[in-house]
Amino acid sequence: MILPRPVVDSSKTTDSEPIAAARSLLSASAVRERSHWILEAAKSDGLTHFRVNLDALLPCATLVANETRSNYPNLDVPYHSRWRHFETSAGDLSKTTLGMPTPGDLEYCRAAIDLSVVSVLLDAGAGDTWCYRDEITQTQYERSEGLAVASLRLFDSGLFSSDPGQCHRVDSAALSRLDSSRLQSGLQVAEGNPLPGIDQRVTLLNALGHALSDHPRTDILERPANLVLNGIDGDTIRADELLSHLLRKLNSIWPQGFYYHNQPLGDVGCHPAADQAQLGSGLVPFHKLSQWLVYSLLEPLEWGGIIVTELDGLTGLPEYRNGGLLIDSGVILPVNPDLYDQPLTPDSEPIVEWRALTVALLDELAPLVRNCLGLEAHAFPLARMLQGGTWSAGRRIAKEKRPNAAPPLTLQLTGTVF
Numbered sequence: 233m234i235l236p237r238p239v240v241d242s243s244k245t246t247d248s249e250p251i252a253a254a255r256s257l258l259s260a261s262a263v264r265e266r267s268h269w270i271l272e273a274a275k276s277d278g279l280t281h282f283r284v285n286l287d288a289l290l291p292c293a294t295l296v297a298n299e300t301r302s303n304y305p306n307l308d309v310p311y312h313s314r315w316r317h318f319e320t321s322a323g324d325l326s327k328t329t330l331g332m333p334t335p336g337d338l339e340y341c342r343a344a345i346d347l348s349v350v351s352v353l354l355d356a357g358a359g360d361t362w363c364y365r366d367e368i369t370q371t372q373y374e375r376s377e378g379l380a381v382a383s384l385r386l387f388d389s390g391l392f393s394s395d396p397g398q399c400h401r402v403d404s405a406a407l408s409r410l411d412s413s414r415l416q417s418g419l420q421v422a423e424g425n426p427l428p429g430i431d432q433r434v435t436l437l438n439a440l441g442h443a444l445s446d447h448p449r450t451d452i453l454e455r456p457a458n459l460v461l462n463g464i465d466g467d468t469i470r471a472d473e474l475l476s477h478l479l480r481k482l483n484s485i486w487p488q489g490f491y492y493h494n495q496p497l498g499d500v501g502c503h504p505a506a507d508q509a510q511l512g513s514g515l516v517p518f519h520k521l522s523q524w525l526v527y528s529l530l531e532p533l534e535w536g537g538i539i540v541t542e543l544d545g546l547t548g549l550p551e552y553r554n555g556g557l558l559i560d561s562g563v564i565l566p567v568n569p570d571l572y573d574q575p576l577t578p579d580s581e582p583i584v585e586w587r588a589l590t591v592a593l594l595d596e597l598a599p600l601v602r603n604c605l606g607l608e609a610h611a612f613p614l615a616r617m618l619q620g621g622t623w624s625a626g627r628r629i630a631k632e633k634r635p636n637a638a639p640p641l642t643l644q645l646t647g648t649v650f
Contacts, residue, residue, distance in 0.1 A: 249493075249511070250492055250493035250494070250495045251495060252511055253492060253493075253495070253511040253512035253515075254492060254495035254496070254497055254512070256511045256512060257497055257500060257511075257512050257515060257517040258476055258479040258480060258483060258497075258498075258517075258519075259472060259475070259476050259479075259517075260471070260472045260475050260476075260519070260523065260545055260546045260547055261472065261545075262517050263517050263518055263519060263523075263547050263591060264547050264591065264592075264595065266506050266509070266515075266516045266517065266588065267516065267547070267550075267587075267588040267589070267590075267591035267592040268592045268595070269505050269506055269508065269588075270503060270505045270506070270516065270585060270588035270589060270592065271284070271588070271589055271592035271593065271596075272505075273505040274585075274589060278505070279505070279567070279585055280567065280581065280582075280585070281566065281567055281568075281571060281581065281582040281585050281586075282564050282565065282566055282567060282582070282585050282586060282589060283564075283565050283567055284563060284564055284565070284589065284593070285562055285563055285564075285565055286563075286596075288561060288562040288563045289563055289593070289596060289597060289600060290600055291561065291562075292557070292558070292561040292562075292563050292597060293597055293600035293601045293603075293604055294604055295561060295625055296557075296597065296601045296604075296617070296620070296621060296622055296625050297601050297604035297605050299620065299621065299624050299625040299628070300601070300605060300617075300620030300621055301605070303620060303621075303624055304620060307605060307607065307612075309612070309616040309617075309619055309620045309621065310616070310619060311527055311530050311531065311615045311616065311619060312527055312549075312615050312616070312618035312619035312621065312623060313527050313528045313530060313531060313615075313619070314348055314351050314352050314355065314380060314524070314527075314528035315348075315528065315531055316619060317355075317376050317377045317379075317380030317381070318380055318381070318384060320369070320371065320373070320377065320381065321371065322366075322369035322371050323369075325369070325381060325384055326344075326347070326384065329384055329387075329388050329400075330343060330344065330347070330400065333535040334535075335535065335537065336535075336536065336537045337535065337536070338536050338537075340535055340536070341457070341532055341533065341535050341536025341537075341538075342401070342455065342457035342458075342461070342536075343400045343401060343457070344531070344532035344535060345456060345457035345460050345461070345529060345532045345533070346387075346392070346400075346401055346402035346455055346456050346457050347383075347384065347387050347400075347402070348456075348525065348528045348529055348532055349402065349440075349456035349457075349460075349525065350383060350386075350387065350392055350402050350407075350437065350456070351379070351380055351383035351384065351387070351528075352521060352524055352525045352528050353433070353436055353437060353440065353521065353525075354379055354382075354383050354433055354437075355376055355379045355380065355383075355521075355524070356429065356433070356521060356645070357428060357429070357552075357643070357645040358374065358375045358376065358378060358379055358427060358428070359426065359427065359428045359645055360636040360637075360638050361425070361426060362374070362375075362378065362421070362425055362426060362427045362428075363378055363420075363425065364378035364379070364381055364382045364419065364420055365420060366381050366382075366385065368385070375637075379419075382418065382419050382420070385418070386415075386418045386419075387399075387400065387402070388400070389418070391406070391410070391414065391418060392406050392407060392410075393406050394406040401455060401457075402455060402456050402457075403441075403444070403454050403455050404440075404441045404442070404444035404445035404454045404455075405441070405445070405454075406441070407437050407438060407440050407441025407444070408438055408441030408442055408445065409441075410434060410437050410438060410441070411434065412430060412431055412434045415430065415433065415434050415437075416430055428645035429645055432487045432488070435487045436485060436486065436487055439484070439485035439486075439487070440456070440482070440485050442485075443481065443482060443484065443485050444456065444459060459478075459481055459482075460474075460477075460478070460529060460533075461536075463477035463478070463481070464477075464533075464538055467537055467538050467539065468538065468539045468540075468541055469538065469540055469541070470540070470541050470542045470545055471526055471540050471541065471542055471543050471544075471545045471546045472542065472545035472546065474526050474529070474540060475519070475522060475523060475526045475545075475546060478522055478525065478526065479498065479519060479522055482522070483496045483497065483498040483522075484496040484498075486498050486499065488578070488579075490515070490579075492512060492515065497512075497515065497517065498517075498519060498522070499517065499518045499519050499520055499521065499522070500515050500516065500517045500518065501515070501516045501518065501578075501579055501581075501583070501584035501587070501588075502514050502515060502516070502579070502581070502584065503516050503581060503584045503585065503588065505588075516584055516588055518550045518587055518588075518591070520549055520550050520551055520587075523546050523547065523549060524549055524551075526540070526546060527546070527549075527615055527618075530543075530615070543613040543614065543615045544609065544613045544614055546614065546615070547591045547594070547595070547614070548590065548591055548594030548595065548598075548614050548617075548618060548622070549618060549623075550586075550587035550588070550590045550591050551587075551590075552626075552639035552641070552643060553622070553623045553626035553627050553630070553639075554590050554594060554618065554622045554623060554626055555586050555587060555589075555590040555626075555639070556626045556629070556630050556639040556640050556641075557622050557623075557625050557626030557629060558589070558590055558593055559586075559640045559641070560626070560629040560630065560633055560640055561629065563593060564586065564589050564590075564593070571641070572640060572641060572642070573642065574642060575642045575643075575644050576641055576642060576643060576644065577644045578643070578644070582641075583641070583643070586641065594614065594617075594618075594622065597617075597622070598612075598614060598617055601617055601620075601621075602617075
């Protein structure tokens with residue numbers, strides 16, 4: 233097990249300051265603000281590892297717009313969501329597993345939320361060699377699609393449910409007792425088919441199980457669906473409110489999450505460009521998987537009659553397809569090209585710079601892409617541009633440039649960040 237790594241801070245603080253600092257970082261607005269601080273530093277050549285070429289933004293936007301038209305000729309682009317990975321060459325496997333959603337069906341909504349949560353938490357980089365052979369469709373899948381299909385099959389088998397009569401649910405008891413051998417078997421992990429971070433993924437699901445059961449009334453929070461729905465009052469919720477609710481409830485589960493004076497921060501990095509902050513100086517939040525989860529909850533909640541509003545309250549996702557697009561298209565450039573060959577951990581300063589620049593530059597890219605497509609922001613939020621879009625273009629360019637479609641930087645995947 234990898235224990236949470238504390239952020240060392242020798243400065244004197246009051247008892248309330250760490251709590252206030254932690255709360256200030258548990259939002260999409262904090263991700264956006266501090267990422268733009270790093271972009272501003274890059275614009276003045278103030279970063280150590282990367283610089284930006286803003287002249288390449290418009291060609292990149294044109295590339296993304298063309299990718300979007302190619303993928304969705306009528307520009308009816310769905311949300312960037314885990315549910316897209318269930319839509320395979322063999323059909324929409326989520327529908328063959330759960331059936332077709334009926335508007336307002338809360339039980340279907342709960343099952344879909346449960347599936348979204350475990351599938352997203354398992355989706356943090358599969359590496360270059362792992363694959364999953366689906367015996368039902370007789371098809372082999374890799375990377376995100378492989379993790380999606382594998383998680384769907386595990387969900388359908390009842391691995392995440394402690395009730396043999398209800399396979400299509402996830403609960404705290406089943407998650408808490410999950411071990412590496414069972415998950416390895418389900419994901420077909422073997423010596424010749426390695427998956428990075430398998431133990432960390434198990435630790436993450438175990439921690440989710442413990443978090444769900446840590447409540448005076450376990451019937452309220454014993455399922456991920458209950459935790460999500462318990463934070464929604466009425467039939468609408470803003471995207472940033474939903475994210476903040478999830479961060480408050482789940483921010484302690486990340487095996488490699490940062491702690492600041494014993495306050496769990498989750499997916500947060502350190503960078504001197506954030507030293508200007510009054511609270512949590514030097515810290516840059518990302519919350520990538522948590523934001524990916526919110527994007528992946530949009531449709532399940534809609535099926536239950538709940539609408540998530542103001543989607544651009546979230547940020548673009550700081551992961552290696554979006555970030556890879558920006559490097560491969562020449563928007564982000566390394567100060568020293570030798571950086572490409574250095575193995576980098578998710579918490580290293582170059583990766584923090586890269587991820588922050590990715591978030592901020594996706595904001596800069598969005599209006600350019602919309603202009604190319606002739607669409608307004610309300611019709612083409614980030615949730616659609618990522619799908620249309622940047623993620624797909626990032627993968628395609630990676631395949632063109634590198635035989636294994638790896639990202640341009642050499643990442644040490646942990647199974648809980650990317």
